[in-house]
Amino acid sequence: MRQELQSLPKGLAEDVSRNLVMVARLIDEDPEGAYAYSRIALRLASRVAAVREAAGFAAYANQKFSEALAEFRAARRMTGGVELWPVMADCERGLGRPEKALDMAGAPEVQKLDKAGQVEMRLVAAGARRDLDQLDAAIVTLQSPELASNSVQPWTARLRYAYADALLAAGREDEAREWFAKALESDKDGSTDASDRLAEMDGVEFVDAFDEDEDTNGDERGRTVAADADGTGTRDGDGEVAADVATDDVDDLDERDGNK
Numbered sequence: 223m224r225q226e227l228q229s230l231p232k233g234l235a236e237d238v239s240r241n242l243v244m245v246a247r248l249i250d251e252d253p254e255g256a257y258a259y260s261r262i263a264l265r266l267a268s269r270v271a272a273v274r275e276a277a278g279f280a281a282y283a284n285q286k287f288s289e290a291l292a293e294f295r296a297a298r299r300m301t302g303g304v305e306l307w308p309v310m311a312d313c314e315r316g317l318g319r320p321e322k323a324l325d326m327a328g329a330p331e332v333q334k335l336d337k338a339g340q341v342e343m344r345l346v347a348a349g350a351r352r353d354l355d356q357l358d359a360a361i362v363t364l365q366s367p368e369l370a371s372n373s374v375q376p377w378t379a380r381l382r383y384a385y386a387d388a389l390l391a392a393g394r395e396d397e398a399r400e401w402f403a404k405a406l407e408s409d410k411d412g413s414t415d416a417s418d419r420l421a422e423m424d425g426v427e428f429v430d431a432f433d434e435d436e437d438t439n440g441d442e443r444g445r446t447v448a449a450d451a452d453g454t455g456t457r458d459g460d461g462e463v464a465a466d467v468a469t470d471d472v473d474d475l476d477e478r479d480g481n482k
């Protein structure tokens with residue numbers, strides 16, 4: 223990306239890089255803010271592939287799937303790479319076209335992806351199967367050497383989580399609990415809510431109980447744990463590919479600009 227920005231006038235390159243840095247910093251915690259910065263970068267340098275890619279991820283994070291797909295396609299035309307193929311397929315899911323996502327999962331581009339990209343494509347394909355109410359097919363889609371491996375990779379927790387969630391949707395609760403536990407075991411950076419899902423399956427609900435004592439000074443009581451006989455709770459879905467802005471080069475630019 224730095225080489226792309228070096229093709230711009232110095233002042234413009236600095237302005238673009240600062241906006242891309244803000245996209246990377248905000249995209250997880252403040253997607254709307256990240257989107258606003260991405261639009262500024264896009265107005266400044268729409269012919270830079272990294273800008274189109276960042277704009278795509280910012281739109282994706284805000285569920286603007288049509289816009290995200292257009293930006294990803296533009297970035298891909300500029301670079302000729304296939305790295306964005308899985309997230310492009312997931313945009314098709316977001317647009318209500320799971321069949322198109324499955325077509326992309328079987329395309330020759332998938333064979334050109336690195337291992338991480340192929341796992342992401344598998345997650346998207348399984349999600350598309352679930353969109354079509356094909357639970358058994360989704361489970362089979364996720365069964366792979368990467369799922370069976372004892373080696374923990376950056377994608378391991380999410381892959382195991384998606385498999386557990388599909389098993390649970392299919393009514394295979396014992397197996398689902400086993401795989402949620404495996405997902406938690408491999409989730410070093412908290413990328414899933416596997417611990418919450420396990421607690422839910424065990425009928426445990428975490429409740430904030432702040433009860434004021436009517437006869438004293440209203441002492442604040444701490445967090446309590448209550449058993450939930452129904453085991454109800456909110457579920458996070460089917461392990462969709464998570465959108466992320468590639469930040470390494472952006473951080474390098476940030477260091478250069480003295481913003482860290």
